[in-house]
Amino acid sequence: MQMTGRTWHIGIFGTFDVENYGDLLFPILAEAELTKRLGSVQLHRFSYNAKDQAEWPYAVTSVADLPELAEQLDGVLIGGGFIIRFDKVVAHGYFPPSPDIHHPTGYWLSPALIAQQHGIPVVWNAPGMHCNDIPEWSTPLLKLALEHSQCVRVRDEPTRESLGALSPNTDIQVLPDTAFNLPNLIDELHPSAAFAELRQTFGLDAPYIVIQSIHVVEPFLQLFEQHPEALAGYRLLVMPIGPVLGDHPMVVTARIPDAITLPFWPEPLLLAEILCHAQAIIGHSYHLSISALVFGVPVFSTADLSTGKYTALAEMGQMHALPPAEELTVHWFTSRLGKTRPSASLSAAKVALAAYWDRVAKIIAQGKTSTRSALNRFWQNLPTLLEHGDNQPSAPTAIAAPTLDFLNIELNARQRQIFLLTEQLALSEAKVTRLQASNSFRVTAPLRSLRRGFRKLRER
Missing domain, CATH: 3.40.50.2000 (Glycogen Phosphorylase B;)
Incomplete structure (x- = not known):
């Protein structure tokens, strides 16, 4: 049932600024489901890089603008997709627009915390972490974000187990990927x-x-x-x-x-x-x-x-x-x-997703939350956490072995570069062939011969 009478401003966070089919689907699916339930919805799609609708399937806002825009949001969706991650190779050459934004948590973890600081309800929109490790430095922040979110849904059991071990008191459930809709x-x-x-x-x-x-x-x-x-x-x-x-x-x-x-x-x-x-x-x-x-x-x-x-x-x-x-x-x-x-x-997946979107709409319609005070207490405690961390003897950091996903991304990127260079070389060879076959090239042949002769005399 639609809730009419106003326009709801909802932020969704992920990698919607890259040419990857699955990532581009999430905002489209979310907008359709929330419009069906809330009525007028303006979806703000946040990623590292801004995109104009004239050149992209939809407009995308840079996360660099989030601090100024956060206050106007009525709700925040994190994900979906493989975005709960701490490794640096998200895609070849993909980095935040500013060194002040942490990579890669800048498009998923930081937005959740910023939303909670403003009392904005946060929903984890079935993201995954695909057996990705959680580094020790991030555990207080991630635990805080999970425990003060209104709905935490992930797309697979390994993700639920990892996040559940970090935050056992948070209700974390597996939800079918929203693309099943x-x-x-x-x-x-x-x-x-x-x-x-x-x-x-x-x-x-x-x-x-x-x-x-x-x-x-x-x-x-x-x-x-x-x-x-x-x-x-x-x-x-x-x-x-x-x-x-x-x-x-x-x-x-x-x-x-x-x-x-x-x-x-x-x-x-x-x-x-x-x-x-x-x-x-x-x-x-x-x-x-x-x-x-x-x-x-x-x-x-x-x-x-x-x-x-x-x-x-x-x-x-x-x-x-x-x-x-x-x-x-x-x-x-x-x-x-x-x-x-x-x-x-698939029938069970559709039923689960329908119930999920009903709940998300209800959470957003209920308005602001009381998470501000919890975030304030955390910032108050943050210097102690940092000082405690600095006083601990640090063990040598092992260099993690490259994951299969990392190797595949790098191999694909290198192959694509080879194909593009091959195409450019073929175009260049075609241009040279056309030039050599042209009348002007034949007419100027004697002049080029004379120039080569003068060059040899000068060298002698």
Whole structure:
């Protein structure tokens, strides 16, 4: 039921300023659900870097402006996505706009504390930490933020266990990722005009398979090269899901030249609609998988479904983990192709999400909280905490081994740089070839010969 009569100003915090499909979805989903319940909602999307709606799917405000804007907010959502983290490699070259903003807590932890200082209700919008470690210096701040939030929901059990150990008295529950509500935003039976045009222009009126343009799909590329019959009757659409993480079409098109690519990166809901009408999805992305599963599209995933965030998808019938090399056969692949009814477990996810958004709307409608005094007491105690920390003997800090996510991000970024340099080199060679074939180049050939002769005489 809508609450009318005013406009609600709600802040949502995350990495909405990068080309990564899943991150761009969260504000769209939140705005739709809160508008349905609260009426007029103005969603303020906060990330490191400001974005203009003329060049981006929506306007984004820099977190550098939050101290001046916080007072006008009626509620704050933290996440979702993989944002409860302390490692420095969020994406290649991704850093805060000012050295005064801590990286990477500046777009999730600091905003929660600032909101609580202003008595603004804080909701953790099913973010995850994917087995990320919590450093000792951050524990008082994170514990404070959790204990004074009005609703803490995370997207997987490993995240709940880690945060629950830090703050045992906080009610922390696992909530399905908010992207499971995508069918509320896409009419599967009535395609949008943008998708209808795209389908006609790029030959997607025939059955097609989407493959994420990322290096870990290599086993499937080998299968298609050695057994092209595996794709008989299907078009192959190569789609970057996270360009900021290094996705690049040439990962696939260099091996399968007949694959379709698009000359632009689709906006989030159009990309979701492309996935909705596919006959299969191949890739690694978490939100690529969810976007397919909610529409009954089978997913061939290169992720480890037994750890972290992927555990939430492991039991869904259309989710197929990459098998050992000897088991990845044409029959194994083709026998699992084709869109079907979505998994029955999705119904429970939708019920849980509906109850969650009802609660979030109610929390925001109740207005300001009494968290200011708790924050004031913490700031009063902060010098003691800092002094106590300074007097403790510090153990040598071990250098953490690079995580698989870190290595994948770095590898993808390097591959993308290679592909871009290759494209630039090809353009340069084409320019040189055109120049050498031009009339002016031939007419001036004697002059260049004379110049070389004079240079040699001068050197002698």
